[in-house]
Amino acid sequence: xxxxxxxxxxxxxxxxxxxxxxxxxxxxxxxxxxxxxxxxxxxxxxxxxxxxxxxxxxxxxxxxxxxxxxxxxxxxxxxxxxxxxxxxxxxxxxxxxxxxxxxxxxxxxxxxxxxxxxxxxxxxxxxxxxxxxxxxxxxxxxxxxxxxxxxxxxxxxxxxxxxxxxxxxxxxxxxxxxxxxxxxxxxxxxxxxxxxxxxxxxxxxxxxxxxxxxxxxxxxxxxxxxxxxxxxxxxxxxxxxxxxxxxxxxxxxxxxxxxxxxxxxxxxxxxxxxxxxxxxxxxxxxxxxxxxxxxxxxxxxxxxxxxxxxxxxxxxxxxxxxxxxxxxxxxxxxxxxxxxxxxxxxxxxxxxxxxxxxxxxxxxxxxxxxxxxxxxxxxxxxxxxxxxxxxxxx
Numbered sequence: 001x002x003x004x005x006x007x008x009x010x011x012x013x014x015x016x017x018x019x020x021x022x023x024x025x026x027x028x029x030x031x032x033x034x035x036x037x038x039x040x041x042x043x044x045x046x047x048x049x050x051x052x053x054x055x056x057x058x059x060x061x062x063x064x065x066x067x068x069x070x071x072x073x074x075x076x077x078x079x080x081x082x083x084x085x086x087x088x089x090x091x092x093x094x095x096x097x098x099x100x101x102x103x104x105x106x107x108x109x110x111x112x113x114x115x116x117x118x119x120x121x122x123x124x125x126x127x128x129x130x131x132x133x134x135x136x137x138x139x140x141x142x143x144x145x146x147x148x149x150x151x152x153x154x155x156x157x158x159x160x161x162x163x164x165x166x167x168x169x170x171x172x173x174x175x176x177x178x179x180x181x182x183x184x185x186x187x188x189x190x191x192x193x194x195x196x197x198x199x200x201x202x203x204x205x206x207x208x209x210x211x212x213x214x215x216x217x218x219x220x221x222x223x224x225x226x227x228x229x230x231x232x233x234x235x236x237x238x239x240x241x242x243x244x245x246x247x248x249x250x251x252x253x254x255x256x257x258x259x260x261x262x263x264x265x266x267x268x269x270x271x272x273x274x275x276x277x278x279x280x281x282x283x284x285x286x287x288x289x290x291x292x293x294x295x296x297x298x299x300x301x302x303x304x305x306x307x308x309x310x311x312x313x314x315x316x317x318x319x320x321x322x323x324x325x326x327x328x329x330x331x332x333x334x335x336x337x338x339x340x341x342x343x344x345x346x347x348x349x350x351x352x353x354x355x356x357x358x359x360x361x362x363x364x365x366x367x368x369x370x371x372x373x374x375x376x377x378x379x380x381x382x383x384x385x386x387x388x389x390x391x392x393x394x
Contacts, residue, residue: 002376009368012112020105027097028352031086034128037064040084060138066125077120078371081152083129095155095351105364119375133277135318149327153363156332158304161289163330165282167248168316170275171238177268179232189230192268196234199262215241244281280320285327287383295369327388335359
């Protein structure tokens with residue numbers, strides 16, 4: 001039965017190929033930033049509706065979030081997650097057009113099974129992964145209540161069973177000083193930009209004395225208006241990353257000290273605000289990740305051994321927040337050569353390429369087949385539940 005279901009769901013996805021790829025290309029061609037994914041969310045919801053899903057837009061606290069649910073009641077429920085926000089200046093350099101359509105394709109493929117679907121599917125469009133923590137906001141509003149597992153796949157330069165992820169917190173800082181003529185009356189000014197530059201350098205010094213799993217980086221978003229005016233306002237956005245929430249909490253006060261130093265050195269006032277959402281480390285469900293890899297390998301994909309990844313190769317995702325609520329996977333699927341890194345303009349080109357198209361279809365099939373494994377294999381469900389309980393207690 002399971003083998004036949006997998007064959008049929010893959011055939012259904014192949015039959016949807018042209019439609020799925022058109023959606024992927026359209027999202028890729030019209031990148032939208034976090035919380036602003038109006039075009040992408042409408043396109044995804046309308047595509048799902050055309051195929052018979054009752055997709056609702058504007059759910060779980062976010063205007064550009066999507067939800068559709070179908071399948072047998074009182075059965076295991078799997079959430080399939082789409083992302084579709086882009087990056088400033090470099091568009092879909094993280095390939096979220098592919099993430100959007102792999103989950104959509106998996107959902108539509110499973111829906112095509114009709115009454116033979118041995119479980120329940122909740123397809124979720126999750127905005128604002130690049131910043132803002134859309135999944136955490138949705139989770140707080142009940143998006144994952146009643147789900148037994150959550151699945152998504154992320155594009156990369158290699159195929160991986162999971163993504164090495166650490167926790168991250170976002171920090172917005174603003175310094176306010178006193179404007180003055182920089183040449184005629186510099187003594188009357190309080191330089192807000194100097195305060196921010198001092199803090200920036202302090203953050204750089206702090207980098208020497210943090211764990212190898214921790215990261216600090218940021219940008220200046222406002223440095224003043226003109227060279228001959230002492231800047232009365234300066235602002236920046238910074239990220240602090242650590243292996244987990246506990247270590248992130250230890251790092252935050254040290255980072256804050258860097259910014260207080262800038263204020264004390266210059267006399268500028270400091271406004272410091274951590275983001276409402278911290279991204280947690282990824283608690284991978286390895287039983288599910290191994291099944292995903294096996295299903296993808298059955299499609300001809302070759303995986304790089306996760307344990308052989310070089311140290312320090314790690315990112316962050318709000319899927320981490322989901323993974324601490326429900327067993328989750330976040331595997332990587334190759335769309336570009338290994339030397340092309342995500343968050344790079346070259347990667348954006350690959351996300352819209354034929355290799356990206358293949359990843360859409362292969363990723364959708366592997367996700368759908370993994371969901372079927374979960375529905376049909378009670379031993380797998382028990383193993384997933386035990387691993388998740390162990391991770392929580394550990």
